Amino acid sequence: MAILKVKLSEQLIIENQDYGSENILEISGINEIVKRCVTVTTTETGLIGFATANSTDLSKSYLAGVFDEDEVRYIRITNLDDTNHISLTCRNESTDEFQLVVDYGHSFFYPCDNSGGVVDTMDAKDGAITTKTLADLVDITATADTSSCNVEVFVGSA
Amino acid sequence: MAGNLKVRIHENIVLNNTSYSSKRTYTKSGINEAIKRIVSVSTTETGLVGFDEANSDNLGKSHVAGLFDEDEVFYIRITNLDDTNHIILTFKDENGVEFVIKVDAGHSFIYPGDNSTGVVNSMRADDQALSLSSLGDLVDITATADTDSCNVEVFVAST
Numbered sequence: 001m002a003i004l005k006v007k008l009s010e011q012l013i014i015e016n017q018d019y020g021s022e023n024i025l026e027i028s029g030i031n032e033i034v035k036r037c038v039t040v041t042t043t044e045t046g047l048i049g050f051a052t053a054n055s056t057d058l059s060k061s062y063l064a065g066v067f068d069e070d071e072v073r074y075i076r077i078t079n080l081d082d083t084n085h086i087s088l089t090c091r092n093e094s095t096d097e098f099q100l101v102v103d104y105g106h107s108f109f110y111p112c113d114n115s116g117g118v119v120d121t122m123d124a125k126d127g128a129i130t131t132k133t134l135a136d137l138v139d140i141t142a143t144a145d146t147s148s149c150n151v152e153v154f155v156g157s158a
Numbered sequence: 159m160a161g162n163l164k165v166r167i168h169e170n171i172v173l174n175n176t177s178y179s180s181k182r183t184y185t186k187s188g189i190n191e192a193i194k195r196i197v198s199v200s201t202t203e204t205g206l207v208g209f210d211e212a213n214s215d216n217l218g219k220s221h222v223a224g225l226f227d228e229d230e231v232f233y234i235r236i237t238n239l240d241d242t243n244h245i246i247l248t249f250k251d252e253n254g255v256e257f258v259i260k261v262d263a264g265h266s267f268i269y270p271g272d273n274s275t276g277v278v279n280s281m282r283a284d285d286q287a288l289s290l291s292s293l294g295d296l297v298d299i300t301a302t303a304d305t306d307s308c309n310v311e312v313f314v315a316s317t
């Protein structure tokens with residue numbers, strides 16, 4: 001078991017005024033890590049999956065692996081390309097999906113629950129969400145826009 | 159004078175005597191506007207940050223941390239500063255579709271905008287599988303605390 005320490009800092013000076021900031025997140029009890037660079041093509045590809053512990057579902061295929069849904073504590077996906085953007089799609093157990101553009105150089109964090117992982121963490125709808133009923137994240141897929149992009153996936157799990 | 163925004167993400171971990179640490183840096187030049195603000199989010203859904211066309215005169219919108227020109231925003235971070243409770247962030251696009259995501263104590267959400275068009279054509283959401291077609295403009299981010307009010311840090315940089 002180890003402590004994952006994540007330091008997120010911004011440096012910015014405008015008109016001689018410092019707008020810099022630093023935030024540190026420490027997550028204890030980390031037992032598994034994936035740090036992997038994968039190539040994402042213009043065909044939608046499974047990047048990371050989440051299931052119950054010891055899932056025997058062999059029909060799923062994710063480049064960076066499958067994680068126990070309630071033990072995942074940290075997820076970062078960074079677009080390493082220097083020109084093109086990718087799209088990430090997050091899907092929950094009710095097949096609700098949201099999609100975001102991640103341009104070159106940018107990172108996407110999926111903010112896991114400190115005790116429940118990705119269980120009951122997201123919802124998406126073709127309209128306003130008035131009652132916020134959250135469901136389990138089941139996977140994150142990626143699609144490159146114009147040309148294949150390298151992507152770094154970093155996942156920490158208990 | 160405009161500045162350069164440098165964002166550093168540094169993960170540090172050693173497992174079984176092996177380092178899995180990683181460092182990533184994102185740099186954006188020409189940053190002309192920035193907001194760094196701590197706001198208190200209550201259990202009633204509150205407008206946090208809004209996005210609209212330049213010089214919008216839409217006074218019907220109310221966002222605690224302000225309104226930004228949608229095609230000039232290049233970095234948005236929202237951090238839950240609470241040490242116990244989670245918040246829920248809601249993202250809405252110009253077509254009224256929404257997604258919500260839980261942000262637990264200490265965690266951050268970064269909205270990864272486009273390097274040339276900001277938050278224009280940057281998101282979609284549906285209660286079924288999405289096909290790859292046109293994305294909509296992000297119009298606002300709202301926040302709701304779950305159990306008790308939480309302090310949240312909002313950091314937005316714009317050209």
